[in-house]
Amino acid sequence: MLTREDNELVTRTGPGTPMGEVLRRYWIPAFLARELPEPDCPPVRVQLLGEKLVGFRDSQGRIGLVDEFCPHRRASLWFGRNEDMGLRCVYHDVEGNCVDQMNEPEQFCHKIHLTAYPTTEMGGVIWAYMGPRERMPAPPAFEWTQVPETHRHCSKVWEECNWLQALEGGIDTSHAPILHRTITPNTSRPGVPVQGPFVRGKAPTLEVDVTDYGYRYVGIRPLDEDKTYVRSYHFVMPFTQIRPQQLGRSMGGGDQTNIAGHIWVPVDDENCMVWNWMYSYGEKGLSDEDRMERGNGNGPDYVEQSGEFRSFRNKRNDWMIDRQVQRHETFTGIDGVNTQDRAVQEGMGPIVDRSMEHLGPADRAIIATRRLLLDAVKTVQAGGSPPGVETSYYSARAIEKIFPRHDTWRQTVLPEMYAEELPVAAK
Ligand SMILES: [Fe+2]
Numbered sequence: 001m002l003t004r005e006d007n008e009l010v011t012r013t014g015p016g017t018p019m020g021e022v023l024r025r026y027w028i029p030a031f032l033a034r035e036l037p038e039p040d041c042p043p044v045r046v047q048l049l050g051e052k053l054v055g056f057r058d059s060q061g062r063i064g065l066v067d068e069f070c071p072h073r074r075a076s077l078w079f080g081r082n083e084d085m086g087l088r089c090v091y092h093d094v095e096g097n098c099v100d101q102m103n104e105p106e107q108f109c110h111k112i113h114l115t116a117y118p119t120t121e122m123g124g125v126i127w128a129y130m131g132p133r134e135r136m137p138a139p140p141a142f143e144w145t146q147v148p149e150t151h152r153h154c155s156k157v158w159e160e161c162n163w164l165q166a167l168e169g170g171i172d173t174s175h176a177p178i179l180h181r182t183i184t185p186n187t188s189r190p191g192v193p194v195q196g197p198f199v200r201g202k203a204p205t206l207e208v209d210v211t212d213y214g215y216r217y218v219g220i221r222p223l224d225e226d227k228t229y230v231r232s233y234h235f236v237m238p239f240t241q242i243r244p245q246q247l248g249r250s251m252g253g254g255d256q257t258n259i260a261g262h263i264w265v266p267v268d269d270e271n272c273m274v275w276n277w278m279y280s281y282g283e284k285g286l287s288d289e290d291r292m293e294r295g296n297g298n299g300p301d302y303v304e305q306s307g308e309f310r311s312f313r314n315k316r317n318d319w320m321i322d323r324q325v326q327r328h329e330t331f332t333g334i335d336g337v338n339t340q341d342r343a344v345q346e347g348m349g350p351i352v353d354r355s356m357e358h359l360g361p362a363d364r365a366i367i368a369t370r371r372l373l374l375d376a377v378k379t380v381q382a383g384g385s386p387p388g389v390e391t392s393y394y395s396a397r398a399i400e401k402i403f404p405r406h407d408t409w410r411q412t413v414l415p416e417m418y419a420e421e422l423p424v425a426a427k
Contacts (some may be wrong), residue, residue: 002354002370010373011162011351013266014050018377022386023049023238024131027140029263029275030119031055031126032154035306036063040082048128050268053117055126056082065128067115122146123277124154137389142240143397143419144259144277150285154277155293157303158310159264159342162351163239163272164373167264169345170241171369173219173231174204174362179344180337187329190295190337197221197247197402201229206364207409213237213393214372216417217365218409223402230409231400232417235369237376237388239264244400245278257282259398270350273309274298276338281397281419297336311342319343395419 002010013020028048035044036057043056045068052068054077070077070089080087117128118136123145129136144152159166169175177198182191192198201221208217214235223229234242245258260278267273276298280286293299303311313319319334319342326333332340359367376386395418403412 001357001359004353004355006370006374007351007354009377010370011164012269013163014269018381019373020049021131022373022376022380023266024129025135025380025386025389026131026137026238027120027127027129028265029125029140029156029273030065030128032156033121033124033126036126043078043080043082043087045078047267048130049266051115051130053128054078054080054087055119056080056087059083059085063119063121063126065117065119065126071114123152124149125275135385135389138391141391141394142236142242142261143281143394144261144279147279147281148285151281152277152279153286153291153293154275155298155303155305156273156275156309157298157338157342158267158308159272159274160270160315160346160350161272161348162269163264163266165348165352166272166274166341166345167239167241167262168366168369169341170262170264171233171235171365172363173206173217173233173365177201179331179340181331182329183331184329189325189330189335190297191330192337197223197229198231200224204231204362206362208364208368210368210372211387211392212390213388213396214240215365215368216396217368218413220409222405226405227402228405228407228409229400229402230413231398232409232413233365233398234393234396234417235365235372236393236396237372237386240393242396242398244398247400247402257284258286261398274338274342295337297339297342302336302339311339313339313343315343315346 010019013023030046030048031044036055039057039059039061041057043054046053046055053065054068055065057063068076068078075089077087077089080089117130120127120139122140127140177192180192181199182194185195201223204219204221206217206219208215214237216232216234218230218232221229231244240261240263242259242261245260246256257280258278263275265273294301303309319339322333334340334343379386397417397419399413399416401413
């Protein structure tokens with residue numbers, strides 16, 4: 001559990017909040033690159049950490065990310081005309097980079113400063129940096145951002161709760177074969193198959209190793225008489241999960257060399273944008289079917305693929321829960337693995353009161369996350385740099401394996417949890 005005060009501290013991320021200052025030390029995914037497809041394309045709104053912003057690509061293809069509201073009289077620049085190397089306000093025509101004021105005979109635009117954040121484009125995503133310029137971290141060169149486009153996929157979905165309770169669901173391995181399981185082999189509905197190792201394995205023992213980027217951890221599950229099933233994860237500060245997807249297609253995609261993950265970005269304190277990515281580090285690229293994300297509930301069948309990226313199944317329609325399906329086919333009666341996650345996390349209310357919870361050993365990874373975040377607040381307040389702003393996470397891979405009971409995960413899984421050869425661009 002957390003005290004009320006610490007719960008406030010870790011969940012509030014607006015400008016000037018202690019956790020907000022921590023998150024502003026990292027690259028934050030802001031747009032799918034396809035949302036800003038070409039020079040002078042329509043501007044797109046985005047809200048990050050409580051700040052309303054507008055992104056655009058100027059006439060030369062450079063990306064601008066600025067305060068949504070024109071500094072003149074606060075008109076939304078989303079209405080703006082994207083032309084002549086800037087965003088021109090349609091109200092009085094003060095440009096985004098403020099070089100022109102059509103409504104003033106004597107212009108004073110040189111005195112006006114519009115908040116603008118640096119961006120970088122990597123892995124089909126436009127990332128923003130909202131912190132102090134002199135503290136800009138290494139580029140977000142996760143392995144998935146470095147493989148060819150044929151080998152990666154990224155989507156996003158709006159979730160109606162605080163970023164941290166969504167994140168805590170994502171790094172909790174113990175819920176996955178329970179919440180997401182099917183309860184009969186005779187169903188075509190997505191989920192963790194009842195006959196597969198994830199469900200057949202017993203409750204996991206968690207081991208967490210803190211690293212200089214966050215932590216890595218494993219869920220160790222006894223399987224059958226003489227085997228062990230281990231799933232390893234990474235948590236990269238401040239909001240990235242990397243999880244394995246090599247054994248079977250049950251969790252949406254899955255091949256011998258597939259890895260997936262999420263990034264949970266606060267929109268404001270009661271909403272977050274969940275970024276979903278997967279990639280293959282092997283020879284074979286992803287299929288069209290992989291990109292549909294049918295199993296996990298993030299593809300076009302489940303989520304609008306533009307605008308606010310809202311889920312069709314949401315709290316206003318009780319996530320379309322079907323009690324007959326719950327009785328006969330899946331544990332929840334809700335379709336889509338990540339839809340099930342969103343349902344449970346949104347169902348807790350916008351910001352869960354962690355002073356009322358009762359954690360156990362299966363929550364070790366969640367406890368480690370909170371400790372890292374609270375420590376990072378202290379580090380940043382003391383003028384230091386939080387973990388995960390360097391390059392040590394670039395090679396991190398999440399691996400799952402089934403091996404004989406007498407072996408250990410440190411022998412069989414750990415050696416593969418870091419790529420030996422970094423992708424070229426990440427060197
Ligand atoms: Fe889940």
